[in-house]
Amino acid sequence: MSDDFAKLWLQGNLNQVAITRAQQAIKSLGRALPCRVTNVIGKLVTVEFQMDTSPWTLPPVTIPKAESPWLTEPTQIGDTGITEPADAYLGGISGQGGGTADFRQRGNLTALVFKPVGNKSFSPIDPNAAQLQGPNGTILRTTTGTTSSVVTNSSGTTITFGTTTLVVNASGITLTVGGQTFTWGGSTAVSTLPIQAPEVILPNGPVNTHYHYVPAAPGNSNVMTG
Template identity: 40%
Template sequence: MSDSQKFPFIRAMSNMVQTQNDDRVAISGRSLPCHVVGVKGQIVTVQFDMLPDGTQYPQITIPIATFPYIRFPIQKGDKGVTVAADVSLRGISGLGTGIASNSFTASLTPLFFVPLSSAGWTAVDPDKIVLYGPTGAILKTADEKSSVTVEPGKITEKADAIHMEAKDIYLKGIIHLNGTIVQDADQMSGTTATLLGPLNVKDDVTAGEVSLLNHGHDVKNVQGGSSTITSQKPNGG
């Protein structure tokens, strides 16, 4: 009896196709839980959180799912999941070279990292977006000419001009004014200022052309002795 009679051709072809499919699945990308063990910029090295099942799960270095406009402060220990693309991502992630193709790809090549939320996180206002990092946060323009940096106990704003507009602006605390103070007349109306003293002024104060420390008064109806008279308004003399 020939081999073809012992093992029918159709069955042999079916087995061959099944074997190829199994091989394809074996090398396809795997979406698995993992945690971060290394960080370099927006590239992470992750360790898979899988029970030993006869499969080796080595640490791999992969990109984070993000944009250049948002840089996540990923830390060691952060948990997430690997997500598999259909082809290699090494070219577009900078971890390799070349352009992706539909050729067979090793199972760990087309992966990227996506963080996952946890029920154990601290509670925040569910109606507000919350942005923070371990030591603060930075909001900046691409040219870095304008930025807002939030750090523990300190907020720093940097720009050529900072505009604040509101019906009422409240400042509470010691106010440090380390620069020239000016008013733009064409931008203002009802500019009378009211200060509740005491007010201490070091050095001179000039109103118009009149110096507080060095000015004269025009006096009329001068009388001798200890008489008290009312002088005219100060002049620049």
Template identity: 35%
Template sequence: MSIAYLRTPLVSTLPVGVRVQIADAMQLQGKSLPCHVISVTGPLITVAFDLAPSVWTLPQITVPLFGPEYVRYPIQPGDKGYVVAVDTPVGFSSGQASSPADLSQPGNLESLFFMPIGNAKWVAVDPNAVTAYGPNGVVLRDTASGSVITLLPGSITMTTGSCSLTMSADTITLQAPNIVLDGQLTQGTESGGYPATLQGPVTVVHDVTAAGTSVHGHVHGGVTPGSGDTGTPV
């Protein structure tokens, strides 16, 4: 029994083998792919990939959100973006792993983080202004929450120490141990003004003018019996 062999020149087969090895190595590289948010747990985002159906079924994965600690983005389920590949696993940087990564080759869906992307369907805003908003509003604060500005759908509250200012749809409430008004104060801009209620005690250092009449400097005329006026109040 004889066996026939087909000899293929090395110059023909070697490039094919090299291309196969290169393709296999490229498959191991991290994949930056479009995706949308499934759920949010703090700074960790679970995403599903937005790819046309193929022979590959990619799993949902949980990755860290991009950005610093000091600005928190209200990422919502359904938000679109893409994952960005890093050369090594990011678990130590994101707090998901207890030890730093080495330089060994990670899985191609292992070293990713989520980056939002602009969308033509976003609500229009002033293009020349910085705009910040979220489903429950906006919170600005220092690290220790010593001063906080909270913008909610129906109110704005500013607090620092024991002082607070709250504005709602029809009321402004100012609370503080000491309130200093340094400047001209106008109560009401209509011709009749608006009623004002003070629950005292009220101490006025200088004069008070009521309907054009000085409280400290006015006099009463037509004194009876006798003539003249009462003189100014003492």
């Protein structure tokens, strides 16, 4: 009986050692925790963890946002989300620290990225439509080929393709094309449209061969004027 007891005692201790080692390994993994943005530095954000961690105090951490160069978000101080852990060092791809990742174990609050989380207070204009918005509006633009962009902000909407620009705002519409500017609207309610013949074609033919019928005064013949 004493031999069996000694064996069972050893087995119990080995089990506890294995459990402790497993718990330590789990604790060393990255943590997906709720957080709030306290500072924005380009594509990096500093976040504070929004949870009761007593008796420990988790320090704020500066981590990259989970986004690409093709689609960026105007993250603001006060935005909330979660930290998403990676299994390896991220400084080499985020530019935060440089170097190359390897399989060495990192601290559980280091290899993290910030991801926003939706809130029931977010009210979309149309629940069935994609929505882009930001404090300064939105910008859509190309990165290759002919330079083009659509910029919407407090000044209006500007559509640009090469040297051609269309501006729509509260003052009216302004079109710049081929070095000429056409405007409609404005505070004076006067529209100007420069016309150069024979490039402009009207319903009755080119502008340089277009005529208007002008009734003559009594006793005179009717005339046509260009």
